[in-house]
Amino acid sequence: MSRIVQKYGGTSVGDVERIKKVAARIKGYRDEGHDVVVVVSARSGVTNELIARAKAVCEHPDEREMDQLLAIGEQETIALTAMALHGLGVPAVSYTGAQAGIVTDKVHTKAKIQGINAKPIEADLKAGKVVIVAGFQGITDDGRVSTLGRGGSDLTAIALAGALHADKCEIYTDVDGVYTADPRVVKDAKKLQEISYDEMLELASSGSKVMQSRSVEFAAKYDVVFEVRSSFNYNPGTIVKQEVAYMEKVVVRGVAVDKDQAKVTITNIPDQPGSAAKIFKGLADASIIVDMIVQNVGRNGVANLSFTVPGTETHKARKALEPVFAALGGGEVEIDEAIAKLSVVGVGMKTHSGVAATLFSALAEAGVNIQLISTSEIKISVLIDKAKADDAARVAHKAFALESL
Ligand code: ADP
Ligand code: ASP
Ligand code: MG
Numbered sequence: 001m002s003r004i005v006q007k008y009g010g011t012s013v014g015d016v017e018r019i020k021k022v023a024a025r026i027k028g029y030r031d032e033g034h035d036v037v038v039v040v041s042a043r044s045g046v047t048n049e050l051i052a053r054a055k056a057v058c059e060h061p062d063e064r065e066m067d068q069l070l071a072i073g074e075q076e077t078i079a080l081t082a083m084a085l086h087g088l089g090v091p092a093v094s095y096t097g098a099q100a101g102i103v104t105d106k107v108h109t110k111a112k113i114q115g116i117n118a119k120p121i122e123a124d125l126k127a128g129k130v131v132i133v134a135g136f137q138g139i140t141d142d143g144r145v146s147t148l149g150r151g152g153s154d155l156t157a158i159a160l161a162g163a164l165h166a167d168k169c170e171i172y173t174d175v176d177g178v179y180t181a182d183p184r185v186v187k188d189a190k191k192l193q194e195i196s197y198d199e200m201l202e203l204a205s206s207g208s209k210v211m212q213s214r215s216v217e218f219a220a221k222y223d224v225v226f227e228v229r230s231s232f233n234y235n236p237g238t239i240v241k242q243e244v245a246y247m248e249k250v251v252v253r254g255v256a257v258d259k260d261q262a263k264v265t266i267t268n269i270p271d272q273p274g275s276a277a278k279i280f281k282g283l284a285d286a287s288i289i290v291d292m293i294v295q296n297v298g299r300n301g302v303a304n305l306s307f308t309v310p311g312t313e314t315h316k317a318r319k320a321l322e323p324v325f326a327a328l329g330g331g332e333v334e335i336d337e338a339i340a341k342l343s344v345v346g347v348g349m350k351t352h353s354g355v356a357a358t359l360f361s362a363l364a365e366a367g368v369n370i371q372l373i374s375t376s377e378i379k380i381s382v383l384i385d386k387a388k389a390d391d392a393a394r395v396a397h398k399a400f401a402l403e404s405l
Contacts, residue, residue: 001033001034001035002034002035002167002168003034003035003037003125003164003165003166003167003168004029004034004035004036004037004166004167004168004169004170005037005038005039005157005160005161005164005166005168005169005170006026006029006036006037006038006039006157006169006170006172007038007039007040007041007135007153007154007156007157007169007170007171007172008022008038008039008040008041008081008172008231009041009044009153009171009172009173009174009231010041010042010043010044010045010046010047011044011173011174012041012172012173012174012231012232013040013041013043013077013080013081014043014044014045015043016080016084019077019080019081019084020084020087021231022040022081022084022172022231023081023084023085023087023088023090024088025231026038026081026085026090026130027085027088027090030090030130035125036130036131037121037125037130037131037133037160037164037166038081038130038131038132038133039132039133039134039135039153039156039157039160040074040077040078040081040132040133040134040135040153041073041074041077041135041136041153042073042074042076042077042136043073043076043077046073046076047070047073047136047150050069050070050072050073051066051070053069054066054069060315063108063109064108064144066108066109066147067108067109067111067137067144067145067146067147068144068145070109070136070137070147071096071097071134071136071137071145071147073136074096074097074134074135074136074137074153075096075134077134078094078095078096078132078133078134079094081094081132082094082130082132085130085132090130091127091128091129091130092129092130092131092132093124093129093130093131093132094132094133094134095120095121095131095132095133095134096134096137097133097134097136097137097138097139097145097146097156098137098138098139098143098145099120100116100118100120100121100133100134100160101116101117101118101119101120101121102116102137102138102139102156102159103115103116103117103138103139103140103141104138104139104140104146104148105140105146106140106142106144106146107146107287108144108146108147109147109149110147110148110149110287111138111140111146111147111148111149112148112214113138113148113155113159113218114141116159116160116163118160118163118164121133121160121164122164133156133160134156135152135153135154135156135157136148136151136152136153136155136156137152137156148212148214149212149214150212151209151211151212151215152212152214152215153212154171154211154212154215154216155212155214155215155218157169157171157215157226158215158216158218158219158224158226159215159218161224161226162218162219162222162224168227169219169224169225169226169227170226170227170229170237171211171226171227171228171229172229172230172231173210173228173229173230173231174230174231174232175210175230176191176229176230176233176235176237177191177192177227177228177229177230177235177236177237177238178191178192178195178200178203178208178210178211178228178237178238178240178254179191179192179210179254180192180253180254180255180397180402180403180405181254181255181256181393181394181397181402182208182210182256182257182393185257185390185393185394186255186393186394186397188397188403189397189402189403190402190403190404190405191238192238192253192254192405193236193238193239194238194239194240194241194247195238195239195240195253195254196240196241196242196243196244196247196347197216197219197220197240197241197242197243198220198243198347198378199243199247199253199254199345199346199347199378200216200240201213201216201217201220202256202343202345202376202378202379203254203256203343203345204216204256206256206257206258206341206343206345206379206381207256207257207258207259207260207341207343208254208256210228211228211240216240219240220242223242225239225240225241225242226239226240227239227240228240243347247347247348248347248348248350248351249348250346250347250348250405251346251348251349251352251355251400252344252345252346252348252349252355252400252402253345253346253347253348253402253405254344254345254346254402255342255343255344255345255393255396255397255400255402256342256343256345257340257341257342257343257389257390257392257393258340258341258343259340259386259389260310260311260312261291261308261309261310261311261339261340261341261383262308262309262310262311262313262314262335262336262337262339263306263307263308263335263336263337263339263371263372263383264306264307264308264309264314264317264333264334264335265304265305265306265333265334265335265336266279266304266305266306266321266331266332266333266334267302267304267331267332267333267334268302268304268330268331268332269302269303269304269305269325269328269330269331270301270302270303270328270329270330271298271299271301271302271303275303275328276295276305278324278327278328279305279321279324279328279331280293281324282320282321282323282324283309283317283320283321285320286316286317286319286320288309288310288313288316288317288320289309289310289313290307290308290309291307291308291309291341291374292306292307292308292341292372292373292374292381292383293305293306293307293374294306294307294372302330306371306372308339308341308372308383311337314335314337317333317335318333318335321333337386338385338386338387339371339383339384339385339386340383340384340385340386340389340392341381341382341383341384342363342381342382342384342389342392342393342396343379343380343381343382344359344379344380344396344400345378345379346378347378349377349378349379349380350377350378355380356375356380358399358400359380359382359396359399360382361399362395362396362398362399363382363384363392363395363396365395366388366391366392366395367388368384368385368388368391368392368395369384369385370382370383370384371383371384
């Protein structure tokens, strides 16, 4: 008998029929004698619909109220999943994030988990119940509902697997596992049998929404091995785990595209020590995540710099920069949302050269212009025209022969 944490994503619980199928699947694991803790997302589309409603009543909704609203999506599916299990004669109990003891910081809409009091769940498992937990949500220490960032149910599952010392953590989704690229965009993408935490993290933070990046970061930190697999079949999925030596033989393991970024260009700032520090401090104080920074050579005493921010944060970025420009005595901002970030990722890059050259040549041949470049030890990212992003992903996938990986 083992303890399994399973997470079912939005499509897997997309309507009552699917919820009933998920319940039957859970019953199967329980009948085999396992303790099962289940994390569910909102029905697919519900979180987006709630965000649209919030924006329909207020252009820039307050983030605390936003969390209050968004948490209801998961509250529907936990109750329905518990009821579906009852319908099959399985004892089950649902928990909101707060009831599950998931305490977070106060950074609404992207709160970090600070701790989990797993005692109530442990007690229900001991009593033979299947425990169903609402993904994506927690509670602040002063009792306010918080959410963990888009895709945050993955984090709920991985954090619970860690806290409950689960033997297995399974992330059920609508594809068979992690592929060399989004299989909806690159038709000949290959399913990977396994991938390292670091590669998965770079892919996730570069736009592969199959896993939420913060959940992978958490898994790596606490060494929670997990499997990404489909809720629609019993095929083996992709194991995400610590890097092992043979993984470095593959130079590029995947391609990711992120279309939810915006390019911020700041012009006419005084070219003096401290300008960049003030700008990025202002953005950091507003909890805005900045990526791909490029500063151009200053001329006539003024400098320009460009960087990317999440597309949802452009309004916040503009607001955060106003007092900085006032303090600097100059600065103008321009925001371009018609961009996308394309990344190639692989631990083999640590020991192989020529990856950048291969990528840049393939993009050049396909007529894709590169606006910004950034690299890490195992990733190369380029900022390109959003309209060309899918084609560019296919070109990069082919350039590294990932279809025959
Ligand atoms: P869930 O609702 O189950 O959390 P998501 O929609 O968040 O599911 O993530 C699954 C989707 O991620 C897939 O349908 C697929 O289109 C997309 N995806 C993007 N990149 C990849 C990749 N490299 N491998 C697998 N799926 C990917
Ligand atoms: N429902 C949330 C979202 O759509 C969380 C999740 O699905 O993981 O982002
Ligand atoms: Mg998801």
